[in-house]
Structure formats: structure tokens, C-alpha cells
Amino acid sequence: MPAPDPDPLFRMFADASRRAIFERLCREGELTVGGLTHGSGISQPAISKHLGVLKEGGLVEGRRAGRSTYYRALPARLASLDDWTGQMRTFWEARLDDLDDLLTRMDN
Numbered sequence: 001m002p003a004p005d006p007d008p009l010f011r012m013f014a015d016a017s018r019r020a021i022f023e024r025l026c027r028e029g030e031l032t033v034g035g036l037t038h039g040s041g042i043s044q045p046a047i048s049k050h051l052g053v054l055k056e057g058g059l060v061e062g063r064r065a066g067r068s069t070y071y072r073a074l075p076a077r078l079a080s081l082d083d084w085t086g087q088m089r090t091f092w093e094a095r096l097d098d099l100d101d102l103l104t105r106m107d108n
Contacts, residue, residue, distance in 0.1 A: 009081045012057045017042055018050045022059060025073035032068050 013019050021036060033051065037044045051071055054060040058077050062069040 008057055009059075009078065012053060012059065015050070015053075017046065018054060021047065021050050022054060022073055025060065025071060026075055030063070030070040030072045032070055036071070 013022070020040070024036065024040075025031060033044055033047050036042075036047050036051075040047065042050075051060060051062075055062065055071075059074055060071050061074060062071050
């Protein structure tokens with residue numbers, strides 16, 4: 001089974017506000033839109049829009065409690081991004097090791 005495509009994650013995290021919202025939910029746990037708006041410098045409608053994108057992408061889920069919805073991050077959904085960055089890290093570490101070996105041979 002092929003790994004999920006990390007491209008949608010890159011598109012979701014291309015926006016700094018979305019990254020900040022996701023990071024805050026990871027650090028602080030469940031928050032309402034009002035909780036996310038407080039101190040963020042982002043309007044409530046903008047927070048709601050960003051949450052919608054993150055929710056559609058499977059990175060955030062909401063839980064109703066009375067009249068409020070509490071949102072939480074789903075960091076496990078970043079697995080495809082983690083896999084991709086791990087592959088790239090391995091690729092570049094090998095290339096840099098090869099370059100280091102070449103430069104060492106050239107110095108001798």
C-alpha cells in the first residue's frame with residue numbers, strides 16, 4: 001500500500017495562521033474558536049475558516065459540548081509528511097557524506 005500523498009499537508013501548512021492554529025491546539029489541547037481567537041491577533045471568522053480547512057484535511061476535529069465546539073489537533077495524521085521528510089533526510093545525509101568523503105580524498 002503506497003504512503004499517503006504529503007502534498008495536501010504542505011498546502012494546508014503553507015499558511016502561517018493555519019500552522020499557528022495547529023501548533024496551538026497541539027500545545028494547549030482542546031480549544032473553542034473563542035479560545036483560539038483570544039490573543040491570536042486573528043479575527044473569529046478567519047479562525048473559523050482556517051479550522052474548516054484543517055478539519056477538511058483531517059488534521060483537526062471538533063467535539064460539541066452544549067453550544068460550544070471544542071477543537072483538537074490530530075498530529076498522528078502528519079505521518080505521511082514525517083515519512084517524506086525522513087526519506088529526504090536520509091537522501092541528503094548520504095549525499096553530504098559522499099561529498100565529505102570526496103573532499104577528504106582531495107585534501108590528501
